[in-house]
Amino acid sequence: MRKITYRKALNEALDEELAHDDMVVVIGEEVAEYNGAYKVTEGLWEKWGDKRLIDAPISEAGFIGMGIGASMLGMRPVMELMFFSFAYVAFDQMMNNASSVRYMSGGLINCPIVVRGPANGGTNVGATHSHTPENIFANMPGLKVVSPATAYDAKGLMKTAIRDNDPVFFMENTMLYGMEWEVPENSEIEGGELIIPLGKADIKREGTDISLIAHGRAVITALEAAKILESEHKINAEVVDLRSIRPLDEETILNSVKKTNRSVYIEENKPFCGVGAQISSMIMEKAFDYLDAPVLRITSVDSPAFYSPPVEKRQLPYPEMIVEKALTIC
């Protein structure tokens, strides 16, 4: 099967959805003429023109709010945040308006917007540019949060997110943009396109001894850890990728834990009320009798992002850290 980058997968998804529905527009800073700060929208402006690909001024509160408003009147805006960190400038629009307009109107209004962009640390851009707000947004009922780890998932989930009738915050990762994975051509897919439902986790590696559960780039780190656990410690780890954080596929997680009886949640998010806190509480409630050990969590170190490259490397989860933690319960 052909291999494409995560970046290209997103690009294809946007291109296909621009073709699929003429209410789809892509708006953000430098998305059109510049081809996107991270080149996710490369070539789209040339192909779709000024009406569908729109360069916005540096006014996140304004243009994200505008996208929310437009979505109320039937559009499907895909809004790029150059960094998801800049969501904080638009926080009110995203938390108050996108999340609650449906509820407050008694269901009269809905908000089919996608807000997408990279939400990751690890690139030495300091605290202001390294936020991972998936837990913050997932905390808010009315919002959906997606965090794909591979090109395949990025493409399939992006297409679904755009067609979804609720606000979906789509969190990518600059460290993954250039990585390649197998993604089938549409002609190789039954139905002719790659669609992955929200709320479906994916077993990225089958195993029997411990469940490494993760989202985003931490899935890749977990896969590397699983290899080490296998080769050096004869431990057969299963790697579960949430893909979508809210809605959450509890069943797949629980089935995995019931099989392995041990689990570690791994994320690049901060620990306090992080995604892993939700998952471990859920496992404790719903699979308590299956557990042979406490559910453990690995997160980034509980401080703002450190600029210094060698230090920041150790702020985020790395494979050896996972191995070490796993060994404490295996």
Place this chain on the structure above:
Amino acid sequence: MSTDTVSPSPHAEAEINKSLSNEDKIKFLRDMVRIRRFEQISLKAYQQGKMGGFLHLYIGQESVAVGSISVCGENDHIITAYRDHGHALASGMSMNECMAELFGKATGCSKGKGGSMHFFAPAKRYWGGHGIVGGQTPLGAGIAFALKYQDIKGCCLCYMGDGAVNQGAFHEALNLASLWDLPVIYIIENNGYSMGTSQKRSSAYPEAGLAARAEAYGMDWDVANGEHIYEVRAKTWEAVQRAHEQSRPTILELATYRYYGHSVADANAQKYRTKEEIEKYKNEHDPLNLWRNTLLDEGVITEDLAKEIQQEANEEADASIKFAEDSPFPEDSAMLQDVYWEVDNDTESGKTGRHFF
């Protein structure tokens, strides 16, 4: 060295410029040369992989920071965005602490925690170094508020790019500054572009310029050419006096130009601007050449002294690389330091309850 002739700046006659000694004038040249050299050398180090993240170069804009900061007194404060190396050095920060910060070393101005976009030196009244576009603009108003509240006759120079004028926080800050008579000066360094977007494509009503947005808030504003030290100083001084004497804010828009891409990672640096445009600025509007030639014309310096100044800057920059190279990286224990004041200072509050998870 360019041989452009400089027509004498009408601003040379401004009070604030007439009082300059030759030493002052030479210092401005030295400061601009130092900033440029620091950045040229840091670019090399960046390309050799000595640092991470972004590197936004100020080269081409040096006269703005050096000229405007040169009129500041001991109660005047500085805050800027992420293109912050020039303002940092002009505020009196050392090349060593700045270069070490770029290298992510423990000896850096921010102990390796901030990086290129987040230099800080409050002891030099330099409040950063801010990565979020427009994020520093309410802070600038806040510093002005604190000065006024404490009856200190001072002001805050708050620098920003032409792209930052479109942030909501800036407009809220303008309203507050005018409503509450805050001694803040917003200096828009208009280099024509926010990343790859020209001013025309990002800001409505281009005929009016950007500073004119002050009109909506009943605030004073001015537009000037930022390439010449005399002009920058004259215009900044007017605003500083307004802040000191009347506690009134100002927006000052200074035309300038950046020679490099938005950051070193800007792959399109040559696409959204023509080569001719860039060359024209380098050849005809270079602030270092203009000032050097002014000082030569005035007989303040000789060619030999100009060379000596360059040589000294080169040596200082080289030494800062060595300092940065030789400095240690931060310890892992530094990760959880500087998060909470109470914890760092081991107070009762800092010891009560769990702060880290």
